[in-house]
Amino acid sequence: xxxxxxxxxxxxxxYGLYVWGSFAVTLMCMAGEMASLITAERAARxxxxxxx
Amino acid sequence: MKNPVxxxxxxxxxxxxxxxxxxxxxxxxxxxFLAAAALFGLTGLYVAFFVAPTDFQQGESYRIxxxxxxxxWMSMFIYLVMASWAGAGLVFNTRxxxxxxxxxxxxxxxFTFLALWTGALxxxxxxxxxxxxxxRLTSELILLFLYIGFLSLTAAIEDERRADRAxxxxxxxxxxxxxxxxxxxxWWNTLHQGASVSLKSAPKMATTMLIxxxxxxxxxxxxxxxxxxxxxxxxxxxxxPRAAGED
Numbered sequence: 001x002x003x004x005x006x007x008x009x010x011x012x013x014x015y016g017l018y019v020w021g022s023f024a025v026t027l028m029c030m031a032g033e034m035a036s037l038i039t040a041e042r043a044a045r046x047x048x049x050x051x052x
Numbered sequence: 053m054k055n056p057v058x059x060x061x062x063x064x065x066x067x068x069x070x071x072x073x074x075x076x077x078x079x080x081x082x083x084x085f086l087a088a089a090a091l092f093g094l095t096g097l098y099v100a101f102f103v104a105p106t107d108f109q110q111g112e113s114y115r116i117x118x119x120x121x122x123x124x125w126m127s128m129f130i131y132l133v134m135a136s137w138a139g140a141g142l143v144f145n146t147r148x149x150x151x152x153x154x155x156x157x158x159x160x161x162x163f164t165f166l167a168l169w170t171g172a173l174x175x176x177x178x179x180x181x182x183x184x185x186x187x188r189l190t191s192e193l194i195l196l197f198l199y200i201g202f203l204s205l206t207a208a209i210e211d212e213r214r215a216d217r218a219x220x221x222x223x224x225x226x227x228x229x230x231x232x233x234x235x236x237x238x239w240w241n242t243l244h245q246g247a248s249v250s251l252k253s254a255p256k257m258a259t260t261m262l263i264x265x266x267x268x269x270x271x272x273x274x275x276x277x278x279x280x281x282x283x284x285x286x287x288x289x290x291x292x293p294r295a296a297g298e299d
Contacts, residue, residue: 013112018177022116022170029162037282
């Protein structure tokens, strides 16, 4: 373990903005895409259920 | 002597190339790929932040590599898979191929954007600039334009099968850009560093760094498959409601 504290962890040795800016945007893009795909899938399954 | 072809067991190789049989199969596979993505992703992040050591040259900023390289790999790999489906669609005239190509494009475009975005955030602290017009960065930007071109072209043509064919031609022509991206750091004198991992030489990084990067690459891979399967299901519902069981 290389981090003395959580503050040190979030600071990323002064590169916090760059490191977290990369990871956060990546996570947001992937979560956003998956959420919209799953919403469409759920709606379709609901329609299937109504038909059956 | 019997004709060898008739001796072969009669497997219908094209069974799952019909949207009707692929639709339920895709639906059953999605949860497994999502679970695998979550598993690889969480272990990968743990290794990336708590196991991999600080880089002696770049300090903590190097940790961007854990998303940058997997995103860049996926951006190129998805393009190749998309172009293969597109090509198969042109050759075999199977309906599912064009649908697969179009299901992959948005996810590929997203990873291309992420490779550029994380690259800019890494370039600023290490090179002192967000962007340079260097061979690697420029060819990756062209890849983003190819994805956007494919998406707009296929969206603009009303007849879906014609849209598939037009998109396929564009996708296949664009394949030439992939080796250009990959070898750009070798062919031209660029600011971008060379490949971190290659088949010919030992990786130029600590083992734990490499493991973290490979775990996240696997996670991105599983995620992309899940996303493509979900999207192809929605395309099938739209184009062939009967195959999706929606009349």
